Amino acid sequence: MATVAIPPFELFYEEHRSEVLRLLRRRLGAQRADDAFQETFLRALQAYRRLDHAEHLRAWVLTIAKNVAVDTLRRARPESELVETGIPDNRPAYEELAPLTDGLPPTERAAVVLRYGYDLPYDQIAAALGSSEDAARQAASTGVRRLRRRTTS
Amino acid sequence: MTISPDLDHRFREAAATLGLVDVGYDVVESPVGPLLVAASDRGLASISFDPEPEGQLERLARIAGPRVLRSSRSVDDARRELDEYFAGRRHAFGLSLDLRALAPFTVSVLQELAQVPYGETTTYGALAARAGRPRASRAVGTVMNRNRIPIVLPCHRVVGATGNLVGYAGGLDRKTALLRLEGAIL
DSSP, X not given: OOXXXXXXXXXXXXXXXXXXXXXXXXXXXXXXXXHHHHHHHHHHHHHHTXXXXXXXXXXXXXXXXXXXXXXXXXXXXXXXXXHOTTOOSSOOHHHHHHHHTTTSOHHHHHHHIIIIISOOOHHHHHHHHTSOHHHHHHHHHHHHHHHHHHHHO | OOOOHHHHHHHHHHHHHTTOOSEEEEEEOOTTOOEEEEEETTEEEEEESOOOOTTTHHHHHHHHOSOEXXXXXXXXXXXXXXXXXXXXXXXXXXXXXXXTTOOHHXXXXXXXXXXXXXXXXXXXXXHHHHTTOTTOHHHHHHHHHHOSSTTTSOGXXXXXXXXXXXXXXXXXXXXXXXXXXXXXXX
């Protein structure tokens, strides 16, 4: 059986974005669906290079969307809200981190945001960065040290 | 269900900011028509006189990887330098270039091409000589014809031995316009 080549991400995104948004709106309502939409396709981008064939892409992205919806609902539960007192509004953590990490070297910035904004494990960060797990861990810790120096100086 | 332009825009810019795109592209307006400009993390990868992305996405994916996405942020640096060039305020580009997936001969010819100064012209034969292959002027012509980063890699400055413009992948009108902008011809 011939392997189907992975399409350029733009085509994949254009083909599936409506259905993904529809699913997220059904599960989360219009307001929360927008953030979940962005997170779904950012997660898809992170994993896209590791795909070895283009079969079941629709099922694959809908699975990611469902996982994001579950994570969103879990974050919104009252008992977890008690722990998240440090966060002033409902913006997802990765948006909080974006301005803070501005100016970090790109790899360190991506590692910090993926680790502390998305809570991704290092093996997935490594895959997203195209580096080893050790290098991803190193990039995140160097980035955090750099941020710490910047905030204390 | 249609995606609001705002939501679409936010996703594209977030993807580019987070460095999750192998090659980002967007249309840049210019006096020689709209250009489809594409850049990777290594630098400018392509400029096309055909602004329609259809049919070009596969080509971009072969250069830099499958994560091809339109986003204005990806081409910010290129857009700024091109705007300055077309306004006559920039005579040399400072952009780094992504020359992946090109044959070694092509790369050496393009590197020589990059040295041809603003407002001057050279010939196919002279460029071949400078690339160390004095008899390869026809092959140099082919490299010019397939140059995937025109304007920035100035193949419009390469003309025939008798001074005639010969040809240009973007059409002779554009070659004339670029040389006129640079004051190389009247």
